Amino acid sequence: MFGIFKKKTELEKLQDKYKLLMKEWHTLSTINRSESDKKYAEAEEIGKQIEKLKNEAI
Structure with missing residues (x-):
């Protein structure tokens, strides 16, 4: 109910x-x-890390 107390995941x-x-990037x-x-x-490096975490979760 109270999302403000929820910790963000990696x-x-x-x-x-x-x-x-x-x-x-778009502004610059x-x-x-x-x-x-x-x-x-x-941003691409972060994107790769996101994909890696998503694949580990599966």
Whole structure:
């Protein structure tokens, strides 16, 4: 009932970080291409970790 007391799982934390990085990447893509590429690379690494955790859960 009270979701505010629920601890986030590692998967949820990674998904939140991935969403944030993708948002930053999109914003930077129109301003600074090299920085946006760095953010995208970070997001891809997080994406790989998310897939790894999902596969372990199965």
